Amino acid sequence: MRQARWFALLLFVGLCAPALAVSVATRLPSTLSQGGLVVVQLKPGSQLNVAGKPVHVGEDGVAVFGAGRDEQGPLMVSVVGSDGHQQNTRIAITPRDWPIERVNGVPPATVNPPPELAARIEREQAAVATARNRDDNREDFLGGFSWPVQGHISGRFGNQRIYNGEPKAPHSGMDIAVPQGTPVRAPAAGIITFAQPDLYLTGGTILLDHGFGLSSNFLHLSKLEVHVGQHVSQGQIIALSGMTGRATGPHLHWGFNWFGVRLDPLLLPGIVAP
Incomplete structure (x- = not known):
């Protein structure tokens, strides 16, 4: 069962900044670590594209995507709401050292x-x-x-x-x-x-x-x-x-x-x- 705190938060896992609370507006991170995961609450009915590819959005607006080990970025992310409004976000990828x-x-x-x-x-x-x-x-x-x-x-x-x-x-x-x-x-x-x-x-x-x-x-x-x-x-x-x-x-x-x-x-x- 979904936990209420997840529904209310836009989670940027692997970021330098903490998770940000959102109400209605879509919020996406500006940076993401290599190997990191994003769990985002969008408006229901939204469409999400990451690096030019469509990403699964649940009926409730939940979506996920991630950056692989060798991802250099930036990741170009677009969200199209049910009203046709499009928001574009450029996500910089934070590199990591690999011993x-x-x-x-x-x-x-x-x-x-x-x-x-x-x-x-x-x-x-x-x-x-x-x-x-x-x-x-x-x-x-x-x-x-x-x-x-x-x-x-x-x-x-x-x-x-x-x-x-x-x-x-x-x-x-x-x-x-x-x-x-x-x-x-x-x-x-x-x-x-x-x-x-x-x-x-x-x-x-x-x-x-x-x-x-x-x-x-x-x-x-x-x-x-x-x-x-x-x-x-x-x-x-x-x-x-x-x-x-x-x-x-x-x-x-x-x-x-x-x-x-x-x-x-x-x-x-x-x-x-x-």
């Missing part, structure tokens, strides 16, 4: 998979991408977010990864070091859209859809406690942590997406950095 993370002791076959596994990996990644593209009218994200586990952050979103001395893609989420078998709880309510116990690179993998293209992903799990199509509540146990797939020790990888755009879980509403 290098060196991860050693990774099984070589997961750093550079053998050619005969290429088709499997491509098939698995395509299935995950399809689940991330789900878009519906549920607003589970409006309940805010909580930590799926409690532990030391051992890997941060966006940092450049070097596995066994070999540069690879930036880290797409946040790693939290926890013992094997730690219960993983849903950070927000949602519907399970993907649940597989043994993907080659990510091992036990779950995607939890929160509505409007926002989804959490949980990787390297040792046991899955949910199934596709299941609705879960915030705080419900969905899995046990592990070290399956490309991992050197037990931990939980928590990633967050707006469709295909990877965002920083630490910038979500309700999440406070330890």
Whole structure:
């Protein structure tokens, strides 16, 4: 159920400035951090375009969008009200520093998979991408977010990864070091859209859809406690942590997406950095 404070606020998650209260007029941020999320209350019936692409607006006027790790900006945002009036906003993107993370002791076959596994990996990644593209009218994200586990952050979103001395893609989420078998709880309510116990690179993998293209992903799990199509509540146990797939020790990888755009879980509403 929507919390009243979310309905009354225009939330700029990942901004330097705090959230601003609004009444009727549309308010959009002037700046947004790389990896940040915007949750905005527009007038019902409005249309929203971000960087020239239409963005889902709920019947109640709620909309979300985000800036990826490498977004340079500015983001050009336009809002067209039900009366046809158009408001254009230019959002500057605040750059971040991305430290290098060196991860050693990774099984070589997961750093550079053998050619005969290429088709499997491509098939698995395509299935995950399809689940991330789900878009519906549920607003589970409006309940805010909580930590799926409690532990030391051992890997941060966006940092450049070097596995066994070999540069690879930036880290797409946040790693939290926890013992094997730690219960993983849903950070927000949602519907399970993907649940597989043994993907080659990510091992036990779950995607939890929160509505409007926002989804959490949980990787390297040792046991899955949910199934596709299941609705879960915030705080419900969905899995046990592990070290399956490309991992050197037990931990939980928590990633967050707006469709295909990877965002920083630490910038979500309700999440406070330890």
